[in-house]
Amino acid sequence: MPAKKEEGIAIENLPGIGARRAKLLRDGGYPTVESLMDATVEDLVKINGIGKKIAEWIVSAVHEDEGDEVVGKQVMQKEEKKVDKMEKYSRQLLEWSTQGYDVSPLEKLIKDGGKDLDRMFAAYEKSIERIEHIKKDLSTLNVSGLDEYVDRIMKMIERPSKIKQIEREYLLIKKAAEIRDLDYELRKLAVPGLKDRVEAVRAKLRDPSKLEEVKIDLKDLQRDYKENYFLEQLSQEMAPTPPMEKKTIKELQKKETGAKMIVDDLFLLYKKDLKLISHHTTRTLSKEERKMLLAQLQTIRSFIKMGKSYKSGMLNIIKYNGRFIFVLEGKYVIMALSAHGKIEKWAGKLMEKVIGLIEKEDQEALKNWDGDVAKITSEKKNMKALLYVSSKLSNPPKK
């Protein structure tokens, strides 16, 4: 490349032009190479001492030089482009790694002078776009109870190179959420009368290929649940007032002597609307017994609703079909214990204890209970414990 001076490139820099010819050209009005750019052979031959051959040489040399410059520029641009692209990649890598993504596979590729950088970067960009979409979806998805799935996907969510596995895990988590929601809806319907059907449908949830069938079954159960609710309410409205015996526990204790007390059924009701939270028994119930259970439940509800004989905050007792039913209320729940045989004092104490435990453990859920039995997590173990202790107290070990 010719050396550059302030006034331009010196004529001497042209190949084949020595000091003598340079002087002739300068004297002829061409002080620099630039000034020769527009000069033609005809112009140059007018200068004394410059013949046609030399003039042609000078013109071609000037333009050849110009040509070299163009080629030089192209090479420079290419070089610059390469530098630009690498800069762009570096910036992109920095941005992705700031976002928390693992870019080590791309860094390695660059370091090894990988030839397929454009394609690899494009694929990475696409994977990151998809991951961002999945992350957004996951942020709105209720993932409670799905920790195992969440842990698994979170371990790889920042590795765009694992996009296929991420997609697979994402589908699994969505399906698991769907199964969990269906199970939640089904559990809400597990009332006496529908419990067996609900359990049968819940069992189908173990087979993911049966999800569509479960959805159809759920709709049928929801319809039947509403029908049962209506009929139960109507039967309650029409139920005759149960004859109440105005007797004290002491009097009843005196009367029921001999046989030991056997607890048959335990009911837990929500105090506000008397909705059944749960029923527990140690017996296996026949269809007929289930019907009787509903009648028993109606009697308990009517007794509480009537209010005349019912004393809130105290242990109440109802005589019913040869049995007696203890009714005791807490802050949020009412417990009814149905038993036969001899009346025992420990029943009331146990009930009080268990109500206290349930209300303590599930205080938040019970404050404004929405009817979802699954939210009252402590009732099952406590009610079952009550049944167990009752059976032990009824049958003390022989000494």
Added chain:
Amino acid sequence: MEENQNTMKDERIKTYVYGLDDLMEGGVPKNYIVLVCGHAGTMKSSLTYSIIYNAYKEKRTKSIYLTLEQSKESIREHMEKLGMPSRGMDNPVVIDLARVRKEIASKEDKPKKVDWLNSIIGVLKNYKERFGCEVIVLDSLAALYALTSFKNPRAELFEFFERLRDLDVTSFLISEVPTDRNVYGLYGIEDFLSDGILHLKVQQTDRGSNLYLGVVKMRKTHHSRKFMPLIFENGRFEVITE
């Protein structure tokens, strides 16, 4: 905009009977009490069930079908044969009142007097609050009357209709027309207590019998009183208007 305002003021429950809604300015005005009358075998139950069945399928309108005439299973089976299967649908809800009636009757400690009218209204109110309900069908008024010993039918029926109106639901009451009198209900007052009357008739012809439907009454609605042939095909009813 104008259309929206009109819809807001005048919401209607479509019958989904082809041709009929156009004849009643779009359907039955919301919260109306409509008598569906006719002799036995005029498809009163099928027509009303098809209204609530299609209303749920098309607009997710929640409804209850209270039956005192047939059992729930019998109704479902019949409707399925007509192309209205209930599998996988949480609506309409069919309440088998006949079963409750039987259960009460079989109880040893059965109550001396059951207030069916008020009990049903009371439970409907609770049910609506809990699950939502926009339309109810009562099949039938005559069967309900059979359970009720009226001291003063006019006053008690008036009160029943008023309490029904207070529920803010659209009601279709199926009423078997007495053959000996020109009235739409057993007590002869149901027609003026109701807001609308759909009358179904069978006409004998040489080649068999044809079913006809007439809109005898529909308050605040321009409608023809002409009886039109009613046909049922592929799970949908249609009135022939030409």
